[in-house]
Amino acid sequence: SSMEVLAMPPPLSPPVILTQDELKKIAAYKAVEFVESGMILGLGTGSTAKHAVDRIGELLHLGKLKNIVGIPTSKKTQEQALSLGIPLSDLDNHPIIDLAIDGADEVDPYLNLVKGRGGSLLRGKMVEGACKKFVCIVDESKLVKHLGGSGLAMPVEVVPFCWKFTANKLREMFEDSGCVAQLRNDCKGEPFVTDNGNYIVDLYLKKEMGDLRVSSDAILRIAGVVEHGMFLDMATTVIVAGELGITTKNK
């Protein structure tokens, strides 16, 4: 019997599928291209910003960056930066920051952000509010049409004193959006405590928030509220890493 030899199709190169963490790293490395020697740098918090801080540490050690001063946005980032040998200071000593690089949980088309799902928002808001340039780094899963409409938490940092009272005020404020206000717990089921000794109340809305500025001001008028995770009109650039490449959006 004869054997038929079939022509094999040429091998296809497998599609390169990047993980979410690889996309975060791509956005972070792109943002670090904005860093110049001598800058006062806001160092962000979270799994995306961590890549940027690692990269800054690496460039310092390679001698490609010099005289950097980092202003960390959380205790966690402070520890990471210290372990990398990045010189650190604070807002008291450096009230004006050249550039901050930080992640976000949501980004809308106007570059408004939701931050704080990782638990740090107050220090970030202080640092990023003091920046000449704030480069936000995200993978494309963070892009939304409207903030707070994704069904995910909108974090609000509150003082522990009578937090239920404050949570209830927040819930009532967004009653029309079907708001549920939930105290955030840590992995042991105890209240999650922020770097500033406060609690976080996560707001879950069934409908997106109306006017963001109005909502922001109203939340901040509640006496037990310290700060919320909406960063309105603060990012000057957003770098988005997606399967099809990197997009840079400027204000």
Ligand code: 5RP
């Ligand atoms: C810290 C933040 C983070 O920037 C935000 O949660 C994004 O985190 P990640 O980069 O891990 O997705 O606001 O609370």
